[in-house]
Amino acid sequence: MARKDLLDIASLQREEIELLLDQSTAFKKLLTSSGKKVPVLEGKSVLMLFYEPSTRTHSSFEVAAKRLSAEVTNFNVAHSSITKGESVRETVETLQAMRTDYLIVRHSRSGLPGLIARQTKAAVINAGDGAHEHPTQALLDAFTIKEKFSDPRGKKVLIIGDVLHSRVARSTSTLLQKLGVEVAFLGPGSLVPKYGPATICRFTNYQQAMAWAPDVVYLLRVQMERQDVQFFPSLREYHRIYGITNTRLEEIRQRGLYIMHPGPVNRGVELCDAVMDYERSLINNQAENGIAVRMAVLDWLTPGGDLPKPEPAYATRYGAASTLVMT
Numbered sequence: 001m002a003r004k005d006l007l008d009i010a011s012l013q014r015e016e017i018e019l020l021l022d023q024s025t026a027f028k029k030l031l032t033s034s035g036k037k038v039p040v041l042e043g044k045s046v047l048m049l050f051y052e053p054s055t056r057t058h059s060s061f062e063v064a065a066k067r068l069s070a071e072v073t074n075f076n077v078a079h080s081s082i083t084k085g086e087s088v089r090e091t092v093e094t095l096q097a098m099r100t101d102y103l104i105v106r107h108s109r110s111g112l113p114g115l116i117a118r119q120t121k122a123a124v125i126n127a128g129d130g131a132h133e134h135p136t137q138a139l140l141d142a143f144t145i146k147e148k149f150s151d152p153r154g155k156k157v158l159i160i161g162d163v164l165h166s167r168v169a170r171s172t173s174t175l176l177q178k179l180g181v182e183v184a185f186l187g188p189g190s191l192v193p194k195y196g197p198a199t200i201c202r203f204t205n206y207q208q209a210m211a212w213a214p215d216v217v218y219l220l221r222v223q224m225e226r227q228d229v230q231f232f233p234s235l236r237e238y239h240r241i242y243g244i245t246n247t248r249l250e251e252i253r254q255r256g257l258y259i260m261h262p263g264p265v266n267r268g269v270e271l272c273d274a275v276m277d278y279e280r281s282l283i284n285n286q287a288e289n290g291i292a293v294r295m296a297v298l299d300w301l302t303p304g305g306d307l308p309k310p311e312p313a314y315a316t317r318y319g320a321a322s323t324l325v326m327t
Contacts, residue, residue: 002302005117005124008133009174017142017178023296024143024289031067031292040299041070044101048074049091049116050127051107056263057127057137060290061104067291068298070102088112089119096120101303105129121304125297131165137262138171140293142179144285145216148258153180158209160186160242161220161270164193168262169220173200184212187220187242206242210251216282217252219244219261219270235269244271249278258282 003016030038046065050058065072075095088107095103096119103122105113110130117124128134142152149155157176163169163185173183177199184201185192186209192202203209222238239245244252244259249272252259258280259271265283267273275281 027295028292041068046102047100064294123301123303134167138175156182156214157216158214159218
């Protein structure tokens with residue numbers, strides 16, 4: 001099934017998710033075997049429309065698009081007419097007149113990428129909207145887990161931290177459950193929503209959560225910028241009760257658990273420095289896998305008005321990575 005936009009995880013079918021993960025594997029082989037480009041999106045234009053700051057998501061989308069031979073334009077909000085009061089709709093109409101094929105949108109307002117998608121023929125990718133969704137982060141998280149567990153069904157992922165404000169927690173937990181992974185939340189009662197899927201366990205006590213026997217511990221960044229009231233006494237207290245301290249890291253090592261974090265990392269809050277050197281830390285793997293996953297997403301989507309691509313597009317048109325025509 002061809003899609004114009006990727007706005008959330010909830011609307012994706014399991015078959016679509018598995019297709020994207022398979023395609024990500026092929027693109028990662030390409031990236032690790034050669035740094036050259038492939039003409040998948042040759043002649044297409046990609047516009048980066050980021051209203052919020054970003055390092056990992058922005059840079060990996062830009063690299064992904066360039067590896068696919070697309071032309072990339074970075075829209076500088078600070079130097080645009082937005083500072084003069086131009087609305088998002090007016091901005092999109094202006095950009096649409098430039099015949100942009102793909103719009104990658106990050107915004108603090110939940111649902112805005114969907115609103116933009118309804119106003120443009122360009123393929124729109126949600127790169128994070130408020131506390132709502134972050135679909136490509138969820139896909140790269142699942143891809144990273146599948147690299148360690150080829151069949152993740154029945155595995156357990158414990159997501160720790162600021163679940164209430166986390167678009168990553170929403171997207172990643174939804175996607176993992178679609179793949180048959182068990183998910184649980186751990187954090188202060190004020191930051192773990194009381195309502196939500198009954199299939200997700202909720203813990204406020206670290207020892208009880210570890211007794212649940214997770215295979216992966218996924219740490220969330222404490223998002224102070226989205227907290228308009230104080231949800232816990234202090235960052236030091238948060239680290240003591242919920243963070244991965246040196247003592248907890250040793251327990252995790254003995255259990256053989258993997259550790260993940262979407263970044264950027266708050267050292268001394270979510271984790272201690274030693275976690276970054278832990279042999280089963282997948283944090284750097286996540287950053288690396290972001291490029292391959294976003295290449296797969298760009299290849300999969302079909303801007304409005306184009307003929308549907310064959311599925312899987314990458315494998316059908318170009319075959320194995322070793323046979324690609326590269327420039």
